Amino acid sequence: MEDIKKRALDAHFRWRGKIGTEALASAKTPEELAVAYTPGVAEPCLAIKDDPSLSFELTRRWNTVAVITDGTAILGLGDIGGVAGMPVMEGKCLLFKEFADIDAFPLCVATKDVDSFVETVANIADSFGGINLEDIAAPRCFEIEKKLKERCSIPVFHDDQHGTAIIVGAAVANAFRLTWRKLGEAKIVINGAGSAGCAIGRHLISLGAKNLIFVDRTGAIARGGDFLNAEHESLSLISNPNAEKGPLSDVIRNADAVIGVSKPGLITPDMIKSMAKDPVVFALANPTPEIMPDEARAAGAAVVGTGRSDFPNQINNVLAFPGIFRGALDAGATDINEQMKRAATDALVSLIEDENLSPGYIIPSPFDKRVVKAVAEAVAEAAKESGAVRKK
Numbered sequence: 001m002e003d004i005k006k007r008a009l010d011a012h013f014r015w016r017g018k019i020g021t022e023a024l025a026s027a028k029t030p031e032e033l034a035v036a037y038t039p040g041v042a043e044p045c046l047a048i049k050d051d052p053s054l055s056f057e058l059t060r061r062w063n064t065v066a067v068i069t070d071g072t073a074i075l076g077l078g079d080i081g082g083v084a085g086m087p088v089m090e091g092k093c094l095l096f097k098e099f100a101d102i103d104a105f106p107l108c109v110a111t112k113d114v115d116s117f118v119e120t121v122a123n124i125a126d127s128f129g130g131i132n133l134e135d136i137a138a139p140r141c142f143e144i145e146k147k148l149k150e151r152c153s154i155p156v157f158h159d160d161q162h163g164t165a166i167i168v169g170a171a172v173a174n175a176f177r178l179t180w181r182k183l184g185e186a187k188i189v190i191n192g193a194g195s196a197g198c199a200i201g202r203h204l205i206s207l208g209a210k211n212l213i214f215v216d217r218t219g220a221i222a223r224g225g226d227f228l229n230a231e232h233e234s235l236s237l238i239s240n241p242n243a244e245k246g247p248l249s250d251v252i253r254n255a256d257a258v259i260g261v262s263k264p265g266l267i268t269p270d271m272i273k274s275m276a277k278d279p280v281v282f283a284l285a286n287p288t289p290e291i292m293p294d295e296a297r298a299a300g301a302a303v304v305g306t307g308r309s310d311f312p313n314q315i316n317n318v319l320a321f322p323g324i325f326r327g328a329l330d331a332g333a334t335d336i337n338e339q340m341k342r343a344a345t346d347a348l349v350s351l352i353e354d355e356n357l358s359p360g361y362i363i364p365s366p367f368d369k370r371v372v373k374a375v376a377e378a379v380a381e382a383a384k385e386s387g388a389v390r391k392k
Helices: 002-015 030-036 042-050 052-058 086-100 114-127 140-151 159-178 195-207 230-236 269-273 293-298 321-331 338-350 370-385
Strands: 064-069 103-108 130-133 156-158 187-191 211-216 257-260 280-283 303-306
Touching: 042 052, 064 086, 064 114, 086 103, 086 321, 086 370, 114 140, 130 140, 130 159, 130 321, 140 156, 140 159, 140 195, 156 159, 156 321, 159 195, 159 257, 159 280, 159 303, 159 321, 159 338, 187 195, 195 211, 195 230, 195 338, 211 230, 269 293, 280 293, 293 303, 321 338, 321 370, 338 370
Parallel strands: 064 103, 064 130, 130 156, 187 211, 187 257, 257 280, 280 303
Antiparallel strands: none
16 A cells, blocks of 8 residues: 555646646648637637537537535545545546546536535536536535535535445345345345435435445434434435434344445444344445455455455445446537436446346446446436436
8 A cells, every 4th residue: 555655646746737638639730720719710619609519519528517515525645625626536537537438527616515515516517518526525525416416407416425335336236136035025224414425325225225234433313303404314315224223233134235334343243143134244344344245244244345446246336427427418408317326326236237136246347348438328318318408
């Protein structure tokens, strides 16, 4: 790990940025200059003035995404500010380009005020084809995304929430397929009710989960309890049907799956031993998971997943967001809705054939060339079917 840290810092000094721009048009002669810039450029300007939707046909807007943060939840580093988070935003833009050939631009907004952030992003939204919100702390992220979805006519997607949820949904589906479980009958516990945990739970419920329990630092979230925020109160109305109470060590008993999006060490071998036979354990805290995979397997876990690349079954957002935005942009989507998210999960599930499914292979590798194409096609079709596309 220390070697990686040194190599990364040295590389960033050398790169001085991970992305750049390239000219698609030429301006090497007076004639080319006249067409690409003045006086010829007035014609596409006037065309867009008369029909703003032509901005997707006459400019690079059709293939651009803004990657935007306020710097309050950068990786596992916390609130380090937008400027300090720029290397992460540039890295995200690099992944957009490398995996889906999408031009993405990193933007760091220097405010922690929700309305100020929303106003800033909404005012520049017409310059892009999609908005990828990144590394924004909960519960602020929920309100920001909701308000931007209401104001913007392009897809707004908080990847820390929904990208993670889509991949976990696929991993759960294939882990349950392997262990002969049905989503609607399984007991699932999510430890950690921040942005990722809340979205994972909502997505699993959307996919058909019936008995799902959220656990935050005060214990199980249940109706009538004391809530840390409005999002948790909302979650209490759709989860924990048996009104279980208590800490993780209590509610994890007889659970078929536990999903950790919290802190290192919070899941113990004894907890796993108290779960149902052959349980599914996703310990996604990074870089140190809630329980190490070898400990989880030794305690009886049948399938284990983490957020790390050095263990099998890595839950990595790059499996989702490039294909999701590729499909949304190709379809001319105005939103990324629940139908599109479910379609993305189903596409990832379908890439693991029955004969290849195993405890160490329940989700494809981020470098599997089939991933972006399958997700993009599924998302684009779902966008059209659900009517979430621009009118031609």
